Amino acid sequence: MLQEGISKGAVAIPAEPMRRQKRIDRRFLIKFTNALIGWMVPLVIVMVWQAAGALGWLNPILLPTPLAIWNELVHLTSTGELIQHLGISSWRALLGFLLGGSLGLAAGIWVGFSYKAERLVDPSLQMLRTLPHLAIAPLFILWFGFGETSKILLIAKGSFFPLYVNTFLGIRSVDNRLFDVARVLQFSRWDLILRLIVPASLPNIFLGIRLSIGVAWLGLVVAELMGSSSGIGYIINDARSFSWTTVVFVGIIVFALVGKLSDSLVKWLEGRLLRWQDSYKGGDKS
């Protein structure tokens, strides 16, 4: 039938637009297949999991079936509870990320530009970088209490370092030969920053942003698990104490989805802004 439609179309419409139409179809198909490939592994796992649960092989308290988790998700969404907590969590993550990320970017630019600044502050920052969230959290709580401040600061602390390290690295890896071009063209200091250094280190900065967002979510979970009366982390912790495993799973899934979503957003932005990049995309990319 499809065959027929195409051959009929070929009679009525000139060949050129027809071919373009087919090409778009093909491109769409490729995109669709690529998306499908990404979903294949999780899909198989979920199917095996559901089957095992239905056969009674799994303890529903420890490992409820995907269907039960889905039902819980639908329920929590319909009551509006999930959305409300998600909103609070996202707000915290966003604030913490903006605070830590922008400071990290600024510090990375400063240290990247100046050898003296590098000598002065980089060693201390590197020392702080390795401090784990869980070790810092009690101190933050002691200083700022259980309120929003300690949570946002914890998230900010995590978000700071990936952006700092990668911005610094990006600036330091700008091609020296392009610097010579900038000198010959007599770029002002401002031109040098805006027209050479920032664009050249943009790929690294984007990597930093993506890592920072990941760490922001991580810090959020730690902060909300440590003590909180709202947010997805709170839901998880609360459900754990009542052994509502399905709710714990819903919380985890929401974290995973939102994390993935924010990452995709940055990746999309990256794709638009770094169109000029010419790099290896994998040997079997069709």
Place this chain on the structure above:
Amino acid sequence: MYGMVSGMSADTLIIEQVNKIFQAPTGNVMALKGIDLRVRKGEFITLIGPSGCGKSTLLKIVAGLDTSYEGNVLLNDKPVSGPSIEKGFIFQEPRLFPWLTVEKNIAGNLSLKQAAVRKKVDEFIELVRLQGFEKAYPRELSGGMAQRVAIARALLRNPDVLLLDEPFGALDAFTRSHMQEVLLDIWQNNRTTMLFVTHDLDEAVFLGERVVIMNPRPGHIRSILPIDLPFPRKRTGSSFQELRTKVLREFEKVEEPEFDTGAGI
């Protein structure tokens, strides 16, 4: 060029006893030794010599990109202390900004929103025959096309002195000969002083008013030959061929240890 007054220096560029040593962990390399060259305002000099004889090194010193050398380099009676707009440079490789389109690479730090800049950029894109590629990124260009973008970028700024490091090396024969014509046009219209490095004997004789022949180990000027042919030149003419042979013979001659360069002129 013709009204030279004796006693007054008409030389715009003076290179005096320049030595350059590269310090490397594997040992020091003497890249340039005793370079002396005086270039008149508006003169077209071609520099030719085997790979590694220090042509690029010399050009970078004149451009002010490299300041660690012995000797003096004066431009308009002032020592060269750094790069500047009046010294245009075309690098051996295109060195385009990969995140900028062709037109923005040519404009550089000038804004395309200004009508005058826009007009000039379009003019030079046409001159280097890249119409239709204004919005292309460097990764979409061939090596020769990228080099033409770099040439347009330098020409647009209309420098007093243009330093060209094998600018046409990556071009095919037809584009190369077109670009040579373009360069000669610009030279004659703007009286730009040209210092043009090439590997190509024909190119050196076709373009240069004087051909500077360099030899390696250590890099030095072996001789300077004037090419007394009027422009536009014909490659097929017998006097062109004669001069070409003369330059070639200069290369093939076994060098005598204390040969006084420039004595043959």
